[in-house]
Amino acid sequence: MTNTESLENVAQELRRGVIVLAVLxxxxxxxxxxxxxxxxxxQGLEVDQGTLYPLLRRLETQGYLQSVWKLEEARxxxxxxxxxxxxxxxxKLKKEWAGIVSMMEKMLS
Amino acid sequence: xxxxxxxxxxxxxxxSFSSSRADIExxxxxxxxxxxxxxxxxxxRSADEAMEIELLKEYGAPDKVAATYDPHPYLIxxxxxxxxxxxxxxxxFGIMVGLSVVTGIQIISQMSVMGSEFVNIVGQGISGIxxxxxAAFGYxxxxxxxxxxxxxxxxxxxxxxxxxxxxxxMKEPGPDEARRGELIAEIIFTFxxxxxxxxxxQVLGIGFFADEKWLYVPIFSAAFFTFIPWINFxxxxxxxxxxxxxxxxxxxxxxxVIKVVIEAASLAITVTIFRTPNIIGFTAESFxxxxxxxxxxxxLTTIFTTMFPITLTVIMIIQGxxxxxxxxxxxxxxxxxx
Numbered sequence: 490m491t492n493t494e495s496l497e498n499v500a501q502e503l504r505r506g507v508i509v510l511a512v513l514x515x516x517x518x519x520x521x522x523x524x525x526x527x528x529x530x531x532q533g534l535e536v537d538q539g540t541l542y543p544l545l546r547r548l549e550t551q552g553y554l555q556s557v558w559k560l561e562e563a564r565x566x567x568x569x570x571x572x573x574x575x576x577x578x579x580x581k582l583k584k585e586w587a588g589i590v591s592m593m594e595k596m597l598s
Numbered sequence: 599x600x601x602x603x604x605x606x607x608x609x610x611x612x613x614s615f616s617s618s619r620a621d622i623e624x625x626x627x628x629x630x631x632x633x634x635x636x637x638x639x640x641x642x643r644s645a646d647e648a649m650e651i652e653l654l655k656e657y658g659a660p661d662k663v664a665a666t667y668d669p670h671p672y673l674i675x676x677x678x679x680x681x682x683x684x685x686x687x688x689x690x691f692g693i694m695v696g697l698s699v700v701t702g703i704q705i706i707s708q709m710s711v712m713g714s715e716f717v718n719i720v721g722q723g724i725s726g727i728x729x730x731x732x733a734a735f736g737y738x739x740x741x742x743x744x745x746x747x748x749x750x751x752x753x754x755x756x757x758x759x760x761x762x763x764x765x766x767x768m769k770e771p772g773p774d775e776a777r778r779g780e781l782i783a784e785i786i787f788t789f790x791x792x793x794x795x796x797x798x799x800q801v802l803g804i805g806f807f808a809d810e811k812w813l814y815v816p817i818f819s820a821a822f823f824t825f826i827p828w829i830n831f832x833x834x835x836x837x838x839x840x841x842x843x844x845x846x847x848x849x850x851x852x853x854x855v856i857k858v859v860i861e862a863a864s865l866a867i868t869v870t871i872f873r874t875p876n877i878i879g880f881t882a883e884s885f886x887x888x889x890x891x892x893x894x895x896x897x898l899t900t901i902f903t904t905m906f907p908i909t910l911t912v913i914m915i916i917q918g919x920x921x922x923x924x925x926x927x928x929x930x931x932x933x934x935x936x
Contacts (some may be wrong), residue, residue, distance in 0.1 A: 521627065523628075542625065566632075
């Protein structure tokens with residue numbers, strides 16, 4: 490493994506930690522998988538499809554998301570939206586994130 | 599779109615869990631079609647096969663895509679791993695001790711006629727320990743892999759990070775609480791017992807190395823092996839009951855009744871074996887072609903014919919106690935629920 494690959498792996502690990510929070514924050518309105526992928530990408534967070542789709546399923550199983558199939562342009566799409574349980578958890582995660590950012594800024598300054 | 603359909607079907611083949619397969623396939627197809635449409639719009643032309651190939655290549659190999667959905671990417675997960683290592687150590691230790699004793703008996707019994715074969719016997723003993731340990735390792739891994747997939751994670755939270763309370767040391771477990779550690783140990787050892795009885799019955803015997811080959815005298819006669827289907831039946835019933843209890847974590851009146859029936863059946867089988875004549879395969883004649891002197895052959899025969907009824911009596915006493923405990927717990931649960 491080259492140094493660049495190793496660095497990329499570490500950076501990927503760092504990004505992986507924020508995906509749950511990013512996804513929950515963007516699902517206040519309904520999104521299907523690909524539209525969510527583009528929404529995250531437009532804001533600078535590139536997420537691999539192989540990471541996002543299983544994550545959406547896991548968050549739904551855990552009760553933080555709910556989904557529904559809709560037929561649009563003759564194509565069925567599964568729309569995800571944050572659930573009541575997810576809405577309860579999101580502010581706590583945001584607080585946790587703010588704490589992490591503040592702590593790391595102190596450490597890295 | 600034909601390639602996308604084939605790709606989705608290929609991913610589906612690699613999805614090991616059938617319950618959500620159709621749903622995953624449907625979502626994957628919809629996503630790929632969206633992506634293709636997006637690419638075609640950006641390229642300013644309609645989608646063609648080359649564009650499909652490029653998209654699918656970027657999306658990844660079907661088996662790798664399917665693997666990302668797999669909730670069990672491991673054979674034995676972290677919740678089971680502590681039990682797995684504990685049981686594995688016990689099994690390997692048991693095999694090493696057991697087979698070392700068998701090798702020791704062979705060396706002692708052949709001492710008078712043994713010359714250069716000593717090295718061969720020790721070598722065969724060590725190779726037996728290694729090969730049996732590898733086979734046992736495989737069976738233990740198989741049994742745990744099955745438990746891993748049968749018992750849902752939500753019902754077995756060993757790795758749950760809850761705060762540990764020292765007061766829990768003083769708390770007695772509930773009378774109807776199924777002890778998971780005991781159940782797992784019982785499943786593994788019963789599973790190994792089944793494997794030995796059905797796949798390696800020669801382990802229940804004693805071997806002698808002579809003329810560059812192994813000669814083998816089974817401990818039990820053919821009469822013993824007529825009981826194997828009955829023993830299998832009770833062992834399988836025990837495993838199924840334990841797996842069920844692992845899932846529910848609680849004894850009920852029905853499971854207590856089943857336990858009593860299994861214990862009674864096991865005791866009945868042991869009593870019948872005890873009453874069956876000529877169950878031991880060892881006789882002075884069995885050793886006729888063996889490289890041991892007649893006196894040692896007689897001593898071995900006496901030891902085994904004396905030890906067998908004693909061992910069976912001990913087993914019957916243990917089974918009797920287990921049956922009494924099962925009956926007592928059944929009546930206790932009935933009394934509590936009245």
